[in-house]
Amino acid sequence: MGNMRNTKTLDKEWRNDIWRNSRRQGAHARGILEDIIYPTRPTDRPDSRVNRKLLYDNKDVAVAPYGEYWRQLKSICVLHLLSNKRVQSFRSIREEETTLLVKKIREHSYSNSVNLSEMFTEYTNDVVCRSAFGRKYSEGENGKKFVSLLKEFLVLLGTISIGTFIPCLSWIDRVNGFDARVDMVAKELDEFLEGVIRERMEKPLEQAAPDRNKNGENFVDILLDIYLNNSTGVAIDRDSIKAIILDVFSAGTDTTSTVLEWAMTELLRHPIIMKKLQNEVREIVKDKHDITDNDLEKMHYLKDVIKETLRSGTMVLINAYAISRDCANWDEPEKFRPDRFLNSSIDYKGLDFELIPFGAGRRGCPGIAFAMATNEFLLANLVHKFDWKLPDDVKDMDMTERPGVAIHRNVPLLAVANQYHY
Numbered sequence: 185m186g187n188m189r190n191t192k193t194l195d196k197e198w199r200n201d202i203w204r205n206s207r208r209q210g211a212h213a214r215g216i217l218e219d220i221i222y223p224t225r226p227t228d229r230p231d232s233r234v235n236r237k238l239l240y241d242n243k244d245v246a247v248a249p250y251g252e253y254w255r256q257l258k259s260i261c262v263l264h265l266l267s268n269k270r271v272q273s274f275r276s277i278r279e280e281e282t283t284l285l286v287k288k289i290r291e292h293s294y295s296n297s298v299n300l301s302e303m304f305t306e307y308t309n310d311v312v313c314r315s316a317f318g319r320k321y322s323e324g325e326n327g328k329k330f331v332s333l334l335k336e337f338l339v340l341l342g343t344i345s346i347g348t349f350i351p352c353l354s355w356i357d358r359v360n361g362f363d364a365r366v367d368m369v370a371k372e373l374d375e376f377l378e379g380v381i382r383e384r385m386e387k388p389l390e391q392a393a394p395d396r397n398k399n400g401e402n403f404v405d406i407l408l409d410i411y412l413n414n415s416t417g418v419a420i421d422r423d424s425i426k427a428i429i430l431d432v433f434s435a436g437t438d439t440t441s442t443v444l445e446w447a448m449t450e451l452l453r454h455p456i457i458m459k460k461l462q463n464e465v466r467e468i469v470k471d472k473h474d475i476t477d478n479d480l481e482k483m484h485y486l487k488d489v490i491k492e493t494l495r496s497g498t499m500v501l502i503n504a505y506a507i508s509r510d511c512a513n514w515d516e517p518e519k520f521r522p523d524r525f526l527n528s529s530i531d532y533k534g535l536d537f538e539l540i541p542f543g544a545g546r547r548g549c550p551g552i553a554f555a556m557a558t559n560e561f562l563l564a565n566l567v568h569k570f571d572w573k574l575p576d577d578v579k580d581m582d583m584t585e586r587p588g589v590a591i592h593r594n595v596p597l598l599a600v601a602n603q604y605h606y
């Protein structure tokens with residue numbers, strides 16, 4: 185409903201055929217392909233009243249209409265935050281945050297279960313905030329309020345409101361309180377984002393962004409520089425800056441933490457797969473404490489576990505969910521079987537339409553390298569340093585899903601960690 189981007193309606197062979205041809209014939213053919221697959225103007229997002237209210241009249245990258253403004257914003261994000269080079273430069277942040285998380289889990293070892301859902305949200309939020317803004321925002325009372333505001337924002341973005349699709353019934357959204365919730369979240373988020381901008385403009389940099397020097401240029405300072413000096417040639421105003429910051433906060437936190445949440449859920453439900461992954465990671469890392477990028481490169485089964493998590497249905501932004509469950513594409517699609525990728529070249533980068541958790545084409549996700557670096561590193565550390573089991577009182581795991589921009593578990597994931605001595 186309202187989503188015209190479902191490639192499932194095309195015959196798989198035909199789809200792949202056009203795609204192969206398009207790659208041979210270059211970008212022009214590729215544009216045509218997108219036009220065939222996406223029956224509306226393919227590079228535009230569906231317009232929605234809720235998006236406009238929450239995302240500063242569609243001024244963020246993710247929903248901005250296709251054109252020069254969107255092109256400029258996306259290239260700023262890629263160049264200054266999401267390129268492979270930038271992602272590598274954030275390694276020390278990933279390491280420090282992983283060490284903190286491992287320490288927190290150790291404190292609960294053997295006795296209590298840990299709330300992995302909560303920890304993953306905080307971890308991914310801290311990694312993305314330190315990388316993009318030079319500091320964390322999740323600490324203290326204000327931080328807790330911000331994280332829960334972000335959660336509500338994503339629930340509202342993922343809600344199908346009646347008025348969006350049938351405008352003459354939009355009075356229902358007013359009566360049932362939906363519009364009031366949207367207005368309230370938009371107002372509170374705006375106050376928070378104003379605070380982020382004010383802090384950067386008023387406080388000395390070492391206070392406003394303690395991580396800044398370690399990682400060279402800082403994304404939010406570059407945005408502010410563009411806004412203050414109008415250096416791109418397109419009108420980027422204060423609302424644009426707030427909308428982009430919001431994109432990074434939300435895209436960088438929710439999607440990435442969901443993948444970790446479902447990966448650990450499936451590993452806990454499939455002890456043989458968990459063991460196989462632990463064997464791979466422990467064999468490669470041996471008795472070293474730290475996992476290097478070089479080690480990660482060798483962990484093929486880890487990559488297959490993450491691919492399988494992405495396939496088994498974490499995203500609803502486009503109907504990737506249906507495609508990933510299509511029997512025409514996958515054997516036993518309902519089963520969690522990372523081995524299906526063992527001798528397969530299928531990847532999630534947008535060229536294989538059976539697996540498009542990050543979308544495809546011009547509007548595809550620019551955050552793949554950032555998300556994968558975060559997910560692979562943390563997951564490898566969790567299975568390297570701990571043995572995991574479900575809490576004793578949990579016999580059947582509750583697999584109910586909660587809708588939103590990304591599908592989360594409805595109840596938090598609790599697990600017991602036993603420290604592994606290597």
Ligand code: HEM
Nearest residue numbers: 245246435436439440501541542543544547548549551555
């Ligand atoms: C596992 C993690 C992630 C998943 C599964 C994911 C998935 C997606 C999907 C499905 C889209 C829409 C693509 C399309 O319409 O073709 C998207 C767009 C986008 N994502 Fe991600 N994403 C992830 C992580 C990130 C991260 C870490 C960032 C940045 C910090 C990010 C930033 C964006 C942006 C800016 C867009 C809009 C691109 C555009 O409209 O041109 N994403 N993502």
